[in-house]
Amino acid sequence: MNTKVVLSCAALLLLLAGCQRARTIQKAEPDAGRDADAAVPMQDAGGEPDATAPAEDAAMPTDAGSDEPADAMADASDMFDDEDGGITGPRDPDPPCDVQLEEALDGLPDDLICAGLYTDVWRKLLSPDARFYAPAYPLWSDGSGKQRWVILPKGEKIDATDQAAWVMPVGTQLWKEFRVNGRRVETRVLQKTREDRWVRATYEWNRDETWAVRSFGSDRDDVMISGTVYHVPTGSECDQCHGGAKDRVLGFSMIALGLPGAEGLTLEKLVEEDLLDPAPVRTSLVIGDDGTDKGAEAMGWLHHNCGVSCHNSDQNAEAYSTDLFLTLRPTELDGRPSNQFDALQNTVNVDMLSERWGTDRKRIVPGSPEQSVLYQLIATRIGDSKEQMPPIASQLVDPINLTHVREWIAAMPAE
Numbered sequence: 001m002n003t004k005v006v007l008s009c010a011a012l013l014l015l016l017a018g019c020q021r022a023r024t025i026q027k028a029e030p031d032a033g034r035d036a037d038a039a040v041p042m043q044d045a046g047g048e049p050d051a052t053a054p055a056e057d058a059a060m061p062t063d064a065g066s067d068e069p070a071d072a073m074a075d076a077s078d079m080f081d082d083e084d085g086g087i088t089g090p091r092d093p094d095p096p097c098d099v100q101l102e103e104a105l106d107g108l109p110d111d112l113i114c115a116g117l118y119t120d121v122w123r124k125l126l127s128p129d130a131r132f133y134a135p136a137y138p139l140w141s142d143g144s145g146k147q148r149w150v151i152l153p154k155g156e157k158i159d160a161t162d163q164a165a166w167v168m169p170v171g172t173q174l175w176k177e178f179r180v181n182g183r184r185v186e187t188r189v190l191q192k193t194r195e196d197r198w199v200r201a202t203y204e205w206n207r208d209e210t211w212a213v214r215s216f217g218s219d220r221d222d223v224m225i226s227g228t229v230y231h232v233p234t235g236s237e238c239d240q241c242h243g244g245a246k247d248r249v250l251g252f253s254m255i256a257l258g259l260p261g262a263e264g265l266t267l268e269k270l271v272e273e274d275l276l277d278p279a280p281v282r283t284s285l286v287i288g289d290d291g292t293d294k295g296a297e298a299m300g301w302l303h304h305n306c307g308v309s310c311h312n313s314d315q316n317a318e319a320y321s322t323d324l325f326l327t328l329r330p331t332e333l334d335g336r337p338s339n340q341f342d343a344l345q346n347t348v349n350v351d352m353l354s355e356r357w358g359t360d361r362k363r364i365v366p367g368s369p370e371q372s373v374l375y376q377l378i379a380t381r382i383g384d385s386k387e388q389m390p391p392i393a394s395q396l397v398d399p400i401n402l403t404h405v406r407e408w409i410a411a412m413p414a415e
């Protein structure tokens with residue numbers, strides 16, 4: 001046994017009284033004792049991601065026990081078989097995974113442990129095929145922490161013919177896991193089952209994070225973020241956003257992985273590993289200046305938070321009829337000035353189309369965030385009303401990016 005294995009097992013021994021099984025499934029790494037946030041950076045949790053962490057080492061536990069209170073572990077261990085003197089892993093799913101997979105109409109099982117991301121839910125061990133990534137500009141989810149992984153079918157490449165709309169190979173799974181106050185709440189999956197078919201699901205975790213089962217949406221009044229109840233989306237809510245992209249995927253894209261801030265399996269890594277067909281010439285993108293010196297952050301955020309899902313020119317996108325398109329084009333992100341980009345052409349000094357907000361008002365009034373309807377809508381949260389943007393999935397404003405947008409508009413020369 002090498003030193004790394006000994007160290008890793010010693011830590012597990014203390015916690016679990018035995019590392020027999022762990023040796024076979026856990027790649028021993030010096031970082032195995034670090035906390036979850038360091039081992040797999042959580043970019044949107046508000047903290048700085050740890051660039052030195054071996055982000056894509058998916059075989060590691062996603063947390064090494066440090067945020068797991070000892071008493072929760074003891075309680076949980078009582079639930080499981082302990083045949084060989086140690087924890088033998090999660091209790092057997094009932095019905096077993098093969099039955100769950102066979103019975104599921106859409107191919108997604110009831111229990112997360114059967115779905116492909118985790119090899120051991122109890123110990124938080126991930127499939128070695130799961131690759132960590134983080135998009136440059138995540139969707140604001142009221143401050144909850146998120147981690148993402150992709151599982152690509154072996155030997156297959158992503159069709160990158162259309163740089164703005166990659167087509168994933170059949171068999172791809174993408175995962176996004178949400179945490180509130182450091183605890184897992186739900187884990188979402190998108191799975192491509194045929195050329196023209198994606199299935200999706202979300203799995204809600206139990207309180208001690210030892211099990212997660214399929215959910216069809218709920219309001220979790222036991223999970224609060226700044227006084228608001230955590231909402232697990234329904235399937236139709238998933239579709240409202242993901243239906244706006246040709247191949248369903250919103251944040252695993254040339255732009256999300258090519259701009260500064262992307263992590264893990266970035267555009268550069270994808271090209272290095274020959275996973276894109278054809279490989280793009282540029283592997284690092286940049287949003288050029290529009291003369292304000294403030295445009296890049298604002299436009300990057302608007303692209304991912306408003307553009308990719310709803311405000312784009314795909315006829316299935318929820319906000320297609322508004323004619324307000326906020327997506328960026330990968331081919332334009334070579335540092336050229338951004339003045340001609342849609343995010344400006346479509347907004348600055350452009351009248352609102354919708355009577356709801358008054359057609360005499362403008363989307364963006366240069367120099368005046370207060371008079372700019374776009375800014376006012378992203379600055380508003382009023383429950384279920386449609387008078388906020390986005391209209392769903394957010395009850396709290398994104399304070400940092402709101403500031404970026406305000407400063408951007410304020411810096412535009414007034415006419």
Ligand code: HEC
Pocket residue numbers: 135137138139140148174175176188189190200201202232233234235237238239240241242248249250251252304305308309390392393
């Ligand atoms: C308010 C819009 C919205 C809703 C509702 C929503 N998503 Fe997403 N989702 C996004 C955006 C935008 C991204 C990309 C940015 C990110 O990951 O932060 C994303 C990312 C993902 C990813 C990672 C792959 C990707 O597309 O980038 C998965 C998996 C996912 N969502 C699944 C789901 C499932 C399943 C549901 C419903 C239970 C759901 N989402 C509901 C907007 C939404």
